[in-house]
Amino acid sequence: TLSAFWIIALNSWMQTPAGFEMRDGVAHAVDWWAIVFNPSMPYRLVHMLLASGLTVSFLIAGLSALRHLRGDRSESMWKALRTGVFTAAILIPIQILAGDQHGLNTLEHQPQKIAAMEANWNTGPNVPLVLFALPDEAAKENRFEVAIPDGASLILRHGTDGVVPGLNDYPGNHPPVFPLFWSFRIMVGTGLLMLAVSWSAAFFLKRRHSLPRPLALLMVPMALSGWLATLAGWYTTEIGRQPWLVTGVLKTADAVGPVAGSHVALTLAIYLLLYLLLLIAYLGVLLHLALKAAKDGDSSPLPGVMKTAMSQPAAGE
Secondary structure, eight states: OHHHHHHHHHHHHHHHHOSEETTTTTTEEEHHHEEEEETHHHHHHHHHHHHHHHHHHHHHHHHHHHHHHTTTHHHHHHHHHHHHHHHHHHHHHHHHHHHHHHHHHHHHOOOHHHHHTTTSSSBBBOEEEEEEEEEEETTTTEEEEEEETTTHHHHEEEEEEOOOOOOSSSSTSOOOOOHHHHHHHHHHHHHHHHHHHHHHHHHHHIIIIIOOOHHHHHHHHGGGHHHHHHHHHHHHHHEEEEEEEETTTTTTTGOSOOOOOOHHHHHHHHHHHHHHHHHHHHHHHHHHHHHHHHHHHHHHHHHHHHHHHHOOOTOOO
């Protein structure tokens, strides 16, 4: 959590810089409190911590559902399943509320990012919520658009006549629309699916003390849903900052150093290889621990059973 705090503080400052002044083309700190707790930092920190909790919750629930499908009915399986499901069911609506507040903060400080996320080209009221489209930046229009009338105005301004910024107000100064539009929808769509699955599972576990097989089958791939939503969220954050490295201060193109492309490619390849090896090692250890826990749960009697067995006299006594 401590490392996450400083990472989020730095990244948020690059999104919504504050507490500095420019002298001779160099940014100088004048208020460290304002730098650390810049306008978007609290929203982004809460959003990320909740995302981390949901990622772990769905991983636990998904692996427990896999054990359930394999016939495991041990006490450890039920405890793990309930922990994952009920934690996710509690966190996901809080995350949706936090995401809404984060979106309103982004609307205030980075309106061009919101315009691209919504693929909205013209500023005005009664802006629809685009569910599906293929944004075309060259033509400045959306192809094959499917939208809910007034939806974007209602969500962003909490009124159907609310004015939503359009991309045409930021010529040459807005992020690429297509990847941002879709990364945002992957994040939101995955989040809504997480809500439906966690609440459905919580209902069956609470009321019927069971888990239907179709729902258990769905929960297995949902073990990675938190990771997918978080990754899509970071794509939304970082693509949405473009063309700026530090919003309004330093453009990404101006921050490029005089390094040969081949050197960058080699370094990137080495980093990717190292992270791939770490991922393989992590998944291997995780799988080993999960299988060991499942085996121990199957082979070891429950404490109450062990106590009863030990209290009974052996044959011939």
